[in-house]
Amino acid sequence: MTFDPPPGEPGSTAADDLLPRKFFDRPVDEVAPDLLGHVLVHGDVAVRLTEVEAYAGPLDPASHAYRGLTPRTEVMFGPPGHAYVYFTYGMHFCVNLVCGEEGTASAVLLRAGQITAGADTARERRPKSTERDLARGPARLCTALAIGREQNGLDVCSPESPLLIIEGDPADPSLIRSGPRTGVNGAKDTPWRFWIDGDPTVSPYRAHVPRKRNPPA
DNA sequence: TTCGAGATCGGCT
DNA sequence: GCCGATCTCGAAG
Secondary structure, three states: OOOOOOOOOOOOHHHHEEEOHHHHOOOHHHHHHHHHOOOOOOEOOEEEEEEEEEHHHHHOOOOOOHOOOOOOHHHHHHHOOOEEEEEEOOOOEEEEEEEEOOOOOEEEEEEEEEEEHHHHHHHHOOOOOOOOOEEOOHHHHHHHOOOHHHHHHHHHHOOOEEEEEEEEOOOOOEEEEOOOOOOOOOOOOOOOOOOOOOOOOOOOOOOOOOOOOOOOO
C-alpha cells in the first residue's frame, strides 16, 4: 500500500479548497455523511475521513451537550465549522466538528480516516501502528494529527487556521453505510454512525461495555 | 480473530 | 466520588 504524495507544500492549501462554512450550517445528520471523503489537515499530516458519528446537541442523551452549556461544551454551542476537542478516559483526545446554527450544539465526531499525506510524521507519532491503524479510531486519529487541547475551538473553515478541512474525493454515495453509534450508552438505536463500506480504515464496531469496577474488599 | 480487563483523569452530580 | 463518544495488551480458540 502506498500513499499519494502531498498535493503541495505544507501550508499552501488554496482557500477555495476549503469546505465553506455553509457546509457545516446544516442539520448534523446531513453534514455527517457528506463529510466522508473530505480531508482534515493539521501541519503536514492529512487524513481522508472514512468514518464519522453525529451528535445532536442538548436533545441527544449521547451528546456531551445533553447536560447543557458548561465550560467544556462551550465550543459546541458556538458557530458551525469549529473544532470541539475533548479529553476522555484520562488519556485520549477526540475531535468533533460543530454543525448547525449557533446554539444548536450539534457536532460530528471524526472516528477514523486514511492518511493521505504526512504518513511518516504520523508513523513517528504512532510507531506501533500498522499503516491502516494510524488513524483508525477517534483517539488514534487525534494522535496521528497531533490534535490536543490547543486545537479546541479552532475554525476549520478559515485559511489562517492550523487545522483545516479541505475538499477531498467525496465518498461514492452507494458505499455510504449507517448504523448504531459506537461506545455510546444512551440512544444506541439512532443510526448516526456513517462510514464508507469496505474501507479498511473503518474501526470495528464494538457495543458499549460498561467498565468493570473493582469489587469492594 | 475475538474477548476481557486495566490504565488514568477531567467533568459533573 | 463516579463515570466515560477509548486503546492496548495478553490469553484463548
